[in-house]
Amino acid sequence: MKLHHVGYTVADIHVSAKRFALLGYQAGEVLYEEGLSVELCYLTKEGSAVIELVHQLQADSLEARLLRAGGVMPYHLGYEAEVFDEACEMLEAQGYSRLFSPVPVGVLGGKRICYFHHPDIGYVELIEK
Numbered sequence: 001m002k003l004h005h006v007g008y009t010v011a012d013i014h015v016s017a018k019r020f021a022l023l024g025y026q027a028g029e030v031l032y033e034e035g036l037s038v039e040l041c042y043l044t045k046e047g048s049a050v051i052e053l054v055h056q057l058q059a060d061s062l063e064a065r066l067l068r069a070g071g072v073m074p075y076h077l078g079y080e081a082e083v084f085d086e087a088c089e090m091l092e093a094q095g096y097s098r099l100f101s102p103v104p105v106g107v108l109g110g111k112r113i114c115y116f117h118h119p120d121i122g123y124v125e126l127i128e129k
Contacts, residue, residue, distance in 0.1 A: 001079040001087055004127055005042065005050040009063040010072050013041045013053045020051060027053075031107040038063075040107065052078060062099070062115075062123075076115070076123035084112060084128040091116050096124065 010016040017027040025043040032039050039055040056063035066075050081087035084102070092098060096116040104110045111128040118124070 001081050001126070003049060003077060004080045005052040005078040006074050007052045007054055007076040007078055007123075007125065008072060009067045009075050010053045010055055011067060013039055013055050016053050016072060017041055017043060020053075024048075025051060033105055033107045035103065035106065037061075076125050078125040078127055080127050080129040082129050084114075084126060087126055088114055088116075091118075091124065091126070094118070096121075099123075102126075102128075 008016065013030050017025075020043050021027065023045070025045045025048075028042045028044070030039055030041045037057045038061075039057070041053040043051040043053065054063055056067075058064060063075070066073065079087075088098070088102065096118045099115040099117060102112040102114040104112050108127070113128070114126050116124045116126070
């Protein structure tokens with residue numbers, strides 16, 4: 001697995017992207033994923049980790065609850081997995097709880113993602129490479 005991004009839950013992608021621009025990040029286009037009811041934007045900066053801004057549109061989602069509880073914050077690390085299904089099994093064997101079954105994401109070209117949680121690490125997203 002390889003680190004792909006640091007995910008932030010945000011109230012407004014445009015506002016947060018402008019703030020990150022002051023730190024030298026460039027925003028890609030805002031993507032809407034209907035199946036997950038979420039807006040995403042990837043920010044890049046030479047020599048730095050990619051930042052994923054996540055604006056969840058479902059009021060009862062994990063991201064929305066975190067946003068209400070603590071405001072804008074980093075909340076997960078996203079990892080690309082060459083062998084996605086095996087990586088999912090490996091995390092579960094290490095004590096991670098799977099939050100949902102893998103789902104294909106249209107704005108990622110149909111690649112599957114899956115979220116996990118471990119009390120010692122927090123939230124981890126796996127992305128099919």
